[in-house]
Amino acid sequence: MKANGHGVELTCGVLREQGVAVTSRSYRAWKIRAAAVRTRSDAVLLDRLKALKARDVQGRQQPEILYGRRKMTAWLSRGEFAGVSKHTVDRLMRLEGMNGLVRGRKPRSSVSTGKDSARAPDLLKRNFSAPHPNHSWVTDFTYVPTWGGFVYVAFAIDLYSRAIVGWHASTVKDTLFVEVCLNMALWRRDNAGHTVQPGLIHHSDAGSQGAFNWSSQHSDHGGIRWDVPQVG
Template identity: 50%
Template sequence: MTEFIDQQRERGYAVQQTCVALNTQGVKVSARTYRSWKSKEPAPRVVTDAIVLNALHDLQKLDEKTGRPKPEVLGGRRKMRAWLQRNGFPDISKHVVGRLMRIAGMKGLVRGRRTTTTIRSKDKIRAKDLLNRNFSTDAPNKAWVTDFTYVPIRGGFAYVSFVIDLFSRRILSWASSTPDDTEFVEEALQLALWQRRNERKPHVRPVFRTVHHSDAGSEYTSRRYTQTLAAEGLVPSIGTIGDAYDNAAAETVMGLFKNEAVAKESPFRTGVLATESDVVELVVDWVHWYNFDRLHSTLGYCTPVEIEELYYDEMSGSLPDEAASKLAA
């Protein structure tokens, strides 16, 4: 406000004249108040709040090319606090973040209800559950989880399959298809194998004997898929029928994808998802953000790629003590 009045003074208008004009427009300010503002420094809290609010408003601004805000607007108070701490506000408290998010009109994403897509296999012979709901490992390539979900498009559905490494929660690969058959989930698996076998990292655990965990859907219990697992040296693991908790880590990623990328108000959408190509474009953007920029609470508010880099640095002996304690936590 003081800046506006100063601009009017430069144009030849007296302070009193400007204040009278502002009052007629509903802005209650007097010449005495203006002079008081000019003579006093703003409180530190006011300055800090203004800077943080500017950062929040920048996240909400629509990109000129895509017409979408930044994906970070999806975060709630805890995740937004972690993002702000990484971007110039290391000492900000959760209470300040919550208060300023309310002022900025930011609420974060609320997850919707899950729709079941698993078609149970009629064959009662299948692999045992080797994870037993223990979805954590101490190294990459010890255990992968996989699942697929659907995206409504014109004339039907597009199906998207993901393969996730339990250590870092990194999405190693994905594949899309209009029929939900064994072929397309197998494609996602082959891409994950290619990804890991072509990484040039020291101390990478070989893919051979990696536990491959899925639900009891017919796509994953088919003879073709089972033979592929055996040929690639993967150890099959399948949860019990009708129990989503046995594949909860993969189910979580499915839910995040549906709520963060597919939902109508998603910052990753530019319009109607009419074809499989529209879905593919959506998945490409979301998976890159998920792996490289999204802060995960289960990873101590690091990204999947950061967690893997920390692991490789620790194995090579080049990890600082502070980073090593963060990885251990």
């Protein structure tokens, strides 16, 4: 503002008219006052983090920049930032949008089999309601992170009551994994006095791993009609 010919008093006056309560005395005091200790320490640490982010050796970045906040804190503590707080590192890395490398691939609970793959006809036609129990089931499986790794959980839902009639958990997603889920559902309904009658619609997505959409090998399960919607 000074370069454009505007003095401090005039500028502060305009700011006050716009609702910014600042006086020329406050501005001059701020200008000569030393920065806070936290501001200076944050600036030094940010410079170090940015230097790591920009470093490149033979086209590959240094492994330090791939650390998460916990490992980055430990790495900094072993160097010139002994005793640095993990909360400070977390705050500054979050401010800069820096994240550690996530190793391994994210589990995928469903992969499309493609347009040319044979699949059962779509019997529900997006009508997710049922006139009575055991008219139609919707099945799928997902993954749940645990301390020991990812666990896959399959489940079957009765569209009439929205009750989960069968489920199963496993560390692998294979045919047996989902078959146990369906067997449990059939067994539970039978023992609850609601035996599955011929004509039950079994609806699942068009994923390839789950084997929920297989029909010819297991079409004798209670007279179930298998239903797989179109992709998308």
